[in-house]
Amino acid sequence: MQTINITRKKNYAILHLQQGKVNAINHQLVKEVRSAIQAFQEEEAIRGVIIVGQPHYFSAGLDVIELYGLDKKGIQPFFRDFGNLYMELAKFPKPLIAAITGHAPAGGTVIAMTCDYRVMTAGEKYTLGLNEVLVNVPLSEDLIKGYAFWLGDGLSTRYLLQGKLMTAQEAYSVGFVDEVCPMEEVLDRAEAQMKRYLRSNDRIFRDIKSRARKEWINSLGQKGELAMEETMEVWWQPEVRARMKMFVEMLQGKKSS
Numbered sequence: 027m028q029t030i031n032i033t034r035k036k037n038y039a040i041l042h043l044q045q046g047k048v049n050a051i052n053h054q055l056v057k058e059v060r061s062a063i064q065a066f067q068e069e070e071a072i073r074g075v076i077i078v079g080q081p082h083y084f085s086a087g088l089d090v091i092e093l094y095g096l097d098k099k100g101i102q103p104f105f106r107d108f109g110n111l112y113m114e115l116a117k118f119p120k121p122l123i124a125a126i127t128g129h130a131p132a133g134g135t136v137i138a139m140t141c142d143y144r145v146m147t148a149g150e151k152y153t154l155g156l157n158e159v160l161v162n163v164p165l166s167e168d169l170i171k172g173y174a175f176w177l178g179d180g181l182s183t184r185y186l187l188q189g190k191l192m193t194a195q196e197a198y199s200v201g202f203v204d205e206v207c208p209m210e211e212v213l214d215r216a217e218a219q220m221k222r223y224l225r226s227n228d229r230i231f232r233d234i235k236s237r238a239r240k241e242w243i244n245s246l247g248q249k250g251e252l253a254m255e256e257t258m259e260v261w262w263q264p265e266v267r268a269r270m271k272m273f274v275e276m277l278q279g280k281k282s283s
Contacts, residue, residue: 029055038074050089074121087132115140121223125216130154153191160189164260
């Protein structure tokens with residue numbers, strides 16, 4: 027079953043995430059988004075991309091239920107592909123906008139933070155942030171550096187250690203989100219911003235984006251396979267697995283109720 031849908035406009039594309047009710051990030055979604063982004067990068071007619079979720083859920087984060095059930099051999103390709111997706115999105119040279127239509131914690135935030143502009147649904151119940159410390163999922167240096175690119179080292183470290191999830195208004199107040207509006211306006215606002223970006227000369231836009239992100243981009247992937255080894259070491263610790271099992275059982279209970 028397809029996990030994304032693409033709408034083509036005159037000179038940009040909208041990539042709709044459609045992986046179940048909450049857009050949990052599984053391996054199929056990662057592979058399909060990677061394939062689409064790679065194609066968009068090469069297609070001259072597509073000058074920018076908007077990533078949008080479903081009503082109430084941009085993405086609830088990694089599909090922990092699926093990942094928990096994988097063995098050591100099975101889970102490595104997922105983490106490798108997810109890491110590559112993050113790097114490809116962060117390096118994407120064209121305008122990239124996140125239309126955050128609701129919840130976007132953890133993996134949802136990872137996708138959103140690679141974008142140049144973020145529009146988020148208003149409301150106290152919708153949150154985003156890297157809360158991995160609370161759900162027992164390892165966090166790579168690459169992701170930590172990306173978070174700090176937008177929030178700064180001090181604030182991002184504070185939030186990471188707390189596992190803090192920000193409301194849209196909180197994220198707006200610290201500059202992580204650019205606009206907050208009612209859900210029905212999120213995609214329209216994102217498209218309006220895309221049209222503003224596309225008034226620029228493509229070459230100049232890409233050059234400025236590349237220079238602005240230079241330190242962040244140059245730091246990506248430096249640890250290579252060592253990063254994978256570190257992730258696996260944490261992922262398979264008995265205490266981490268036990269706590270993750272409780273989290274998975276809680277999620278399964280919510281799905282069956």
